[in-house]
Amino acid sequence: MKKVWSHLKHVVSQDNDEDEDSKKDLVAGVSHSHSYGSTGNGETDSYVPYHEIADQESINCPTCKGTGRIPRGQEDQLVALIPYSDQRLRPRRTKLYVSIAVATCLLLCAITIFFLFPRSIFLDHAGLNSSLINFDPNTDTVNINITNILNITNNNFYSIRILSINVDMLHVNTVVGQVNKEVKMNINPVTTKQLYYMVPNVLTDNTTFKICTWSAIKVHNVLLHIQARITVSYLAHEEQVSLDTFEYIDCRSNTTVPRPVVSPPETAKNHFSFHEWQRKS
Known part of the structure; x- marks a missing residue:
């Protein structure tokens, strides 16, 4: 200088x-x-x-x-x-452009978090679809093959996949039936689907046998405790969703006519009905 x-x-x-x-x-x-x-x-x-x-x-x-x-x-x-x-040192609308860019980034982040944030998956016992009952007087055994309906609700904004279902049936704190089955079923976003599953139960209690067979008894109901678990996969992540409920079964009648199928058409491949069980058996 x-x-x-x-x-x-x-x-x-x-x-x-x-x-x-x-x-x-x-x-x-x-x-x-x-x-x-x-x-x-x-x-x-x-x-x-x-x-x-x-x-x-x-x-x-x-x-x-x-x-x-x-x-x-x-x-x-x-x-x-x-x-x-x-004026070359003071570009016009600089603050406006920066504010728009920041607001756009925040909006995109908020939308991404809103749609990808994991939400609850609900299980609901929809009731009994059908049952097949037979008795063995020699051993005081009651065999009950039950087909139940399970409602699965996906509250997420992305699809989930059901991988398997595990069910334990208990009577008087004793496990009388189990089922472990792989299920390949997709559930669309914010959708409810029905899953049919069959559980064979063997009740060897003498008191239960009398309740189901004696004509002097007017009410022939058996209380079963259902513990169901399904494995769900979404966003490269697996988790288990459980259900704990009770169900009354009328064990006096030899057979119960299956109820009409009310599930959507896409769940038909997962419908394990009484007729299918009868053909397999």
Whole structure:
């Protein structure tokens, strides 16, 4: 900067020796030009008008995109100074664009979290579909093959997949029937589907045998405790959903006519009806 300042002082001293009339005409012709300023060693401030170097041999300023001129050969030493009030330093609507970008990112994050946040999967015992009952007087055994209906509700905004179902049937705190079965069933977002499952139960209690066979007893109901668990897969994650409920079975009748199938068509492949069990047996 000291070299630049010395050069500019030398230019000013040469111009002061020129004709005063020519200097006034030159000043009047460029009265609207901007001024370039520089400082020395910090003691005083001096300004050199642009018109005092405009008449010299010069080239376009490489740092100001042709909006000013500097002496040839000094393009590596001088830089263009932009006033603080220049509009190029204050892009229009900067705050607006930044605010829109931030708001858009926050909105996208909120939407993503809202739709991907895991929600509960509910199991509901919809009741008995059919039952097949037979007795063995030699061992006082009651065989009850039950087909139940299970409602599965997906409250998520993405599909889930049912992988398997495990059911334990208990009577008087004793496990009388079990089923472990793989189930490949997809449930669409915010949808409820029905799953049919069959459990063979063997009751060896003498009291239960009398309740089911004696005609003197008017009510022939057996209370069964159902503990069901299904394995669900979604978003590369597996979890188990459980159900704990009770069910009354009329064990006096030899057979119970299966109820009409009320499940949606897409669950027909998962319907384990009484007729299918009878054919397999």
